Amino acid sequence: MTDRKIRVLIAKPGLDGHDRGAKVVARALRDAGMEVIYTGIRQTPEMIAEAALQEDVDIVGLSILSGAHMALCPRVIELLREQGLDAPVIVGGIIPADDIAALKQAGVTGVFGPGASTHDIIEFIRTQVQE
Amino acid sequence: MDLIADLLAGNRRALARAISRVEDRADDARGLLAALHGHTGRAHVIGLTGAPGTGKSTLVSALARAYRATGRTVGVVAVDPTSPFSGGALLGDRVRMRDLAGDPGIFIRSMATRGSLGGLARATADVIAVLDAAGFDRILVETVGVGQAEVDIASAAHTTIVVEAPGLGDEVQAIKAGVLEIADVFAVNKADRADADRTVMALQMMQGLASAGHHGPQPGPGPAQPGPQADGAWLPPIVKTIATEGRGVEALRDWVEQHARYLRDSGQLARREQARAAAALDHILRDRLLADLLARQPAERLPALVAAIAGRALDPYAAADALLADS
Known part of the structure; x- marks a missing residue:
């Protein structure tokens, strides 16, 4: 009799302090039956990778509004993979359309802008974790 | 691997x-x-509990750092409630533990309460066992501040710290929840607040009432000193802390260590280990017996009995008898 839950890390790397979006998503995921580990603002990529390892999460969600996503996302993915973690990484926030292809090239599996519905994020996570 | x-x-x-x-x-x-x-059996397990808003997470973080300063490795289990509606949980204790990042001598794990309270106590004990086996010297378990859950989880700890804070009306809450009985050490956090001394006094008064017992008030000069007593009992110290500044946290750590020594020297440790083992077995048995019983029932039987109880056609004891009789 297993009692498996999807575990998600929601983190805000970088220096912007606007965490409303991250909190809205965290609550929506909780209400969808997931266990959400929320780390708060101003996390370094190292802190995020460490938390992902200790919490053994199935997926990592990054919220970035500072414009530093092109530096932060690949670094988080690199650190996760160095530790042997294959958890997919998704990003939400202000991400210019021109950057999406490059982020996906760097290993980000999903990008969600300001207009994204929490329903879509939930469904995307479920699909990703099942694979 | x-x-x-x-x-x-x-x-x-x-x-x-x-x-x-x-x-x-x-x-x-x-x-x-x-x-x-x-x-397992090498780690000293420390439970921290208290009402929401007392600053438990920050205190856990500060206490973990105080232990690191003495070279001890620390495992942290931070428990938060599962939503009874969705089955999901928002685990936010890491927000207040960011100072512990990057230290290989620390391992933090957030845990949701998931199923029933009894199930939580079992799961917590299991996670503690894994951290113990992994070699952590001290394991800090932070629990949600509600009634029975903290009493249950205290059964998995060697030393229980009850965290209070001024201005929350906790003087009354502590009596209600029965947490006075499970405390080995009291921490009055946010001690820089004006009414901190009142919280300390309220706790001292409750201790005085508790220790007076049937012998009447103590005749000696002034209140008893905390720690080991002449009759072999342990009087919980009340430690003022300001977790955000790390103040009082070394004293808190030292009291926990003194309690650990007291447990060893007085023979209480063996008794607590027995109690922990008994509680662990009890929780596992309850879980298993219930699961086995329900697994043997047809899927519609339990809902039918529940409906019969709600409809006043059957009383709950008779329903339980019926389930037990034909399983």
Whole structure:
């Protein structure tokens, strides 16, 4: 009799302090039956990778509004993979359309802008974790 | 990879995965716990509990750092409630533990309460066992501040710290929840607030009432000194802390260590270990017996009995008798 839950890390790397979006998503995921580990603002990529390892999460969600996503996302993915973690990484926030292809090239599996519905994020996570 | 060998060798990824297996009650969880059991019993387990808003997470973080300053390694289990409606949980204790990041001598794991309270106590004990086997010297368990859950989880700890804070009306709450009885150490956090001394006095008064017992008030000069008493009992110290500044936290750590010594020297440790073992067995038996019983019933039987009770056609004891009789 297993009692498996999807575990998600929601983190805000970088220096912007606007965490409303991250909190809205965290609550929506909780209400969808997931266990959400929320780390708060101003996390370094190292802190995020460490938390992902200790919490053994199935997926990592990054919220970035500072414009530093092109530096932060690949670094988080690199650190996760160095530790042997294959958890997919998704990003939400202000991400210019021109950057999406490059982020996906760097290993980000999903990008969600300001207009994204929490329903879509939930469904995307479920699909990703099942694979 | 061999999860057990890697975990015992100090691999943190293996440790994290083992905790998940145990929490999820995966198929190999029992084998895992059986293999690790012989490696447990070295850690001193410290429970921290108290009402929401007392600053437990910040205090756990500060206490973990105080232990690191003495070279001890620390495992942290932070428990938050599962939503009874969605089954999901928002685990936010790491927000207040960011100072602990990057230290290989620390391992933090957030845990949701998931099922029933009894189930929570079992799952917590299992996660503690995994961290113990992994070699952590001290394990800090932070629990949600509600009634029975904290009493249950105290059964898994060697030393229980009850965290109070001024201005929350906790003087009354503490009496209600019966947390006075489970406290080995009191921490009055946010002690820079004006009414902190009133909280301390309220606790002292409650202790005075409790220790007066049937012998009447103590005739000696002034209140008794905390710690080991002449009659072999332990009087919980009341330690003022300001977790955000780390103040009083070394004193708190030292009291926990003194309590650990008291447990060893007085023979109480063996008794607590017995009590922990009894509680663990009790929780497992309850879980298993209930699961076995329900597994043998046809799917519609339980809802039918529940409906009969709600419709006043059957009383709940008779329903239980019926389930037990034909299983």
